[in-house]
Amino acid sequence: MTVVFEELDYQETPLGVISLRRRSEPRLNNKILFEIKLDDEYLMSSLFTEAEIQLSKICLAALEGDELDVVVGGLGLGYTAWAALENPAVRSLKVVDVMAPVIDWHRRGLVPLGTQLTSDPRCTLIHADFFDVATSKTKDFDGLAYSEGQPHPQVHAVLLDIDHSPSYWLNPGNSAFYTEQGLRDVSEKILSGGIFGLWSDEPPAADFMALLNRIFESCESHVVSFPNPYLGTDSTNTVYLARKA
Template sequence: MGSVSGRFEEIDWRETPIGAISLRRRLDPVLKADVYEVKLGDEFLMSSLFTVAEIELARLGLAEQAGTELDVVVGGLGLGYTARTVLEDSRVRSLIAVEALDEVIEWHRRELLPLATSVTADPRSRLVHGDFFAMAGSDSGFDPEVPGRRFHAVLVDIDHTPHRVLHPSHAAFYRPEGLRRLADHLHPGGVFALWSDDPPDDDVTAALAEVFASAEAHVVTFHNPYTAGQSANTVYVARRDPAGHAPQ
C-alpha cells in the first residue's frame, strides 16, 4: 500500500527483479505545484520537475523531418512528456513507445500520471514493453508485430548520459557499431535524437558523425527556481543520408 499525507503521496510501490520501484507525488514548496517522481531504490529515475528538454527532444528531432505520415519510436516512455509532444505533431502517423519497466506502462494505462490519457488514448500510440537497447541491436527492431519495420525518427531518453548509463549493457549502443545497428532501423533521411544530462560532448558528436550524414548538439536551457538561474541539458540530433549512404 502507498502512503498519503497532505504534501506527499506514494502512489505505487513494487518489488521488481532490479529492485524496489516507486511512484510518488509531492507538493513542491518552491513551485507550489505537484511533482511526480519515480525512484528505483534510492536513485531518482524520472521527475516531472524539469521537462523542457524532454519536450525539446521530440521537437528538435521531428523538426529535421520535412515529410508527413511519420512513424516514430520513443525509447523510454517515462512520464510521457516526449511521447505526448510527438503526438502533438499532426504529421505523426504512428508512435511506438518502448519502455523496459512494465510498471511504468501500467501506471500510464491506469491513468496514474498526469499525461497518461493523452498518450494511451491516442489511436496512433502503442506502448511496448521491452529492452530498447536489445531491440536496437536486433534485426527485428522495435515493432514486435512487424519485424524489420523502419521508422522516420527514433528519440531516446533513457540513460543519464552516454557515459553515465543505467546498466553497463547500454554502453555499447553509444559506440559507432551500436549506432550503425540503430541507423539500420531508420528510413533514408531518418533522424536519431538523444537526450543527455551533460553538456555537449565532442566524443558523442564524433561517434554520431561516423555513422550519420549530419550530427549536431543542441543546448536546451530552462529556468531553475532552486538556483534562481539557468540549467541546461543537451539534445543530440543526427540524420541519415537521404540516399541511405553511410559517411565515408
C-alpha cells in the same frame, strides 16, 4: 485537499525498486510534482520536462512529410511521447520501455499524461528492452521476429531518453549501445533521411559527436535551457540530432 506526499506505486523490477510518488513542493507554493525513483536515484520529475519535450520538437522539426513513424525509447512521465503526438505529421508512435510498472502507470491514469497517451490511437506502448530491439537484426521495435521474405520495417525517427548521458547509464549493460556497432545497428532501422535523437543530462560531448559523425551523414547538438527554481538560475540539458544519409 492539498497533497503533501503520496506514494502511488512501489514495485520490484530486475533493475531495482521503482516508485512513483506525488508530493507538494512547499518551496514552490505547494506545486504538485510527480517523481519517479529507481532505488534511491531520481529518474524524472514533472518539474523538469523542457528538454524531454524539446527532444521531440527539435528532432521532428528536422523531418519532412506528413506521415511520420516514430519510435521513442523510454516512457518515463511521457513528455517526449506527448510532444511527438502534438506534431500532426506523426502517423504512428511506438514507445518502448523495459519497465512494466511505468507502462502500467500510464494505462491506469496514475501520471498526468497517461490518459492522453493511451487514448491516442497513433500511440502504442511496448514492454521490451529498447536496446535489445533497437540493435536486433531479427526483431522489429515491437519485439516481434521479422517476417521471412518481407522487407524489414524502418521508421523516420528514433528518439532516445533512457540513460543520463551516453557515458552515464542506468544499467551498465546499456553501454554497448553507445558504440559504433550499437549505433550502426539502430541506424539500419531508420529510413534514409531519418533522424536519431538523444537526450542527455550533460553538456555536448565532443567524442560522442565524433562517433555520430562516423555513422550518420551529419549531427548537431542543441543545448536546452530551463529555469531551475532550486538553484535560482537556469539549468541545461543536451539534445543530439543525427541525420541518416
